[in-house]
Amino acid sequence: MKNQWIEFLYGRVTVKVSGKGIERFLNVLIRNGIHIWNVKRHGTETITFRMRLRDAMNIRHYARKSECSITFLRRSGIPFLAKRLLKNSGFLLGAGVFLFIILFLSNVIWGIEIKGAKPATEYKIRKELDKMGVKIGKVQFFVKNVEGIQRQLTNNIGDLTWVGVELNGTTYHLQVVEKNEPKKPEQLSPQNLVAKKKATIVNMFVETGQPVVERNDHVEKGQILVSGVYGQEGNTELVAATGKVWGETWYKSNVKLPLITNFKVYNGKEKQKQSLLVGSWEIPIWGFGKPEFEKYETEKDVRKIHFLKWDLPISYVHRTMREREEFTREYTNEEAEKEALNMAKKQIKSELDEDAIIKDEKILHKSTKNGKVILDIHFKIIENIAVGQPIFKETPE
Amino acid sequence: MAKKWGQRVRNWMANKMDLPQDVMMDLPRITMIGQIHVYIENHRGLLAFTDKELRLLLKQGQLLIKGSSFVIKTILPEEILLEGKIDQVIYLTDNPGGKK
Numbered sequence: 215m216k217n218q219w220i221e222f223l224y225g226r227v228t229v230k231v232s233g234k235g236i237e238r239f240l241n242v243l244i245r246n247g248i249h250i251w252n253v254k255r256h257g258t259e260t261i262t263f264r265m266r267l268r269d270a271m272n273i274r275h276y277a278r279k280s281e282c283s284i285t286f287l288r289r290s291g292i293p294f295l296a297k298r299l300l301k302n303s304g305f306l307l308g309a310g311v312f313l314f315i316i317l318f319l320s321n322v323i324w325g326i327e328i329k330g331a332k333p334a335t336e337y338k339i340r341k342e343l344d345k346m347g348v349k350i351g352k353v354q355f356f357v358k359n360v361e362g363i364q365r366q367l368t369n370n371i372g373d374l375t376w377v378g379v380e381l382n383g384t385t386y387h388l389q390v391v392e393k394n395e396p397k398k399p400e401q402l403s404p405q406n407l408v409a410k411k412k413a414t415i416v417n418m419f420v421e422t423g424q425p426v427v428e429r430n431d432h433v434e435k436g437q438i439l440v441s442g443v444y445g446q447e448g449n450t451e452l453v454a455a456t457g458k459v460w461g462e463t464w465y466k467s468n469v470k471l472p473l474i475t476n477f478k479v480y481n482g483k484e485k486q487k488q489s490l491l492v493g494s495w496e497i498p499i500w501g502f503g504k505p506e507f508e509k510y511e512t513e514k515d516v517r518k519i520h521f522l523k524w525d526l527p528i529s530y531v532h533r534t535m536r537e538r539e540e541f542t543r544e545y546t547n548e549e550a551e552k553e554a555l556n557m558a559k560k561q562i563k564s565e566l567d568e569d570a571i572i573k574d575e576k577i578l579h580k581s582t583k584n585g586k587v588i589l590d591i592h593f594k595i596i597e598n599i600a601v602g603q604p605i606f607k608e609t610p611e
Numbered sequence: 612m613a614k615k616w617g618q619r620v621r622n623w624m625a626n627k628m629d630l631p632q633d634v635m636m637d638l639p640r641i642t643m644i645g646q647i648h649v650y651i652e653n654h655r656g657l658l659a660f661t662d663k664e665l666r667l668l669l670k671q672g673q674l675l676i677k678g679s680s681f682v683i684k685t686i687l688p689e690e691i692l693l694e695g696k697i698d699q700v701i702y703l704t705d706n707p708g709g710k711k
């Protein structure tokens with residue numbers, strides 16, 4: 215007997231033959247290379263057997279010559295299964311579409327929850343998210359990744375100190391920490407204003423309190439500028455001294471700047487590649503071939519595809535390759551000096567209060583060593599030098 | 612006469628060269644597995660088939676198999692596998708000489 219599965223694959227039919235001279239008919243079939251099996255006798259003039267589907271077409275030709283009549287009873291095997299499947303393909307299609315819809319809906323944003331924000335801030339965040347395209351009903355792949363959302367939110371909304379973005383299933387959870395602008399504490403406790411560093415007084419605006427120093431006075435660190443002890447001697451009152459005392463202060467700064475600097479810059483040319491990662495096997499979808507850049511950096515963004523609450527071992531990978539160019543900046547000595555000075559100014563500014571003014575700068579020393587310009591700069595700065603210092607009530611003697 | 616000669620030569624060869632008789636002499640080879648299977652090689656066609664009887668044409672004579680609930684599992688030009696309950700295997704030879 216031959217392998218039944220092969221016959222199953224090609225399809226087989228059960229044939230009923232009735233008439234006279236059935237044996238002769240069978241002999242004819244066999245001699246002509248038609249493979250038959252499972253021959254059974256039913257009554258005197260009927261026989262059934264099974265045969266291959268591809269032989270079934272030829273059998274009529276032989277039957278016509280004999281005195282038998284043929285009927286096909288059962289059909290089985292892959293060709294018939296396929297036919298039936300095709301007929302019922304609606305079900306299959308439905309099942310497929312159903313799975314696809316669930317798969318699709320599992321990757322859609324279904325909720326954005328914001329915690330820890332005031333209504334006003336929450337509104338701002340929602341607006342910003344809308345601008346980014348993070349909306350209910352959007353597909354997650356086409357939205358920035360979590361880190362990107364986090365970065366953009368903190369950058370664009372001033373009221374936020376920190377925002378934690380977490381993608382949990384189909385919902386974005388945003389944990390917000392708002393900047394609590396410190397309220398100016400009502401200085402009710404008596405205080406003096408003292409100098410926070412060595413300076414020469416330039417200007418004074420005293421709101422309350424008794425000024426102790428005058429313009430152009432030289433003050434040391436910790437020296438009282440405005441006293442909170444108010445009134446004449448013997449009849450004093452303790453108040454909280456407030457006001458601003460502008461003093462000229464000095465800073466020294468040391469800057470080094472190399473004359474030749476190498477930069478790596480992106481020149482804007484990029485190539486996008488999309489692919490599907492199944493397990494560890496990557497199937498490219500779009501963007502083939504190697505980028506024609508010599509030097510480039512690749513940014514890889516991997517998104518898991520969810521199914522209901524599970525992560526499938528399939529991810530969507532988006533690669534961006536950016537061409538990188540080396541760029542060399544060369545300064546002449548003069549340019550370097552200028553640049554170094556600017557740098558120093560910026561550095562100083564970042565250390566000072568916002569209302570401080572750089573009055574003057576003076577280069578004390580400059581040298582060029584190992585391809586670097588080294589500058590020692592002296593800054594004259596006018597800033598508020600007054601800081602509060604509480605007065606402790608002396609017990610009356 | 613020539614046919615007879617050929618037969619004799621073949622018979623002699625089969626004997627002397629230790630070759631199987633069915634190959635040399637065009638005899639059927641019948642393999643039985645208990646009562647349930649009969650496998651016949653080298654038959655010359657189906658003569659009659661019912662569920663109690665199978666009659667095969669051989670080169671010389673006929674083979675009659677009797678039993679019950681017969682099913683031909685496979686049938687090829689020279690081979691046949693019969694399944695069922697086999698009671699008898701009978702050779703029908705009209706003239707034992709093997710006259711055509």
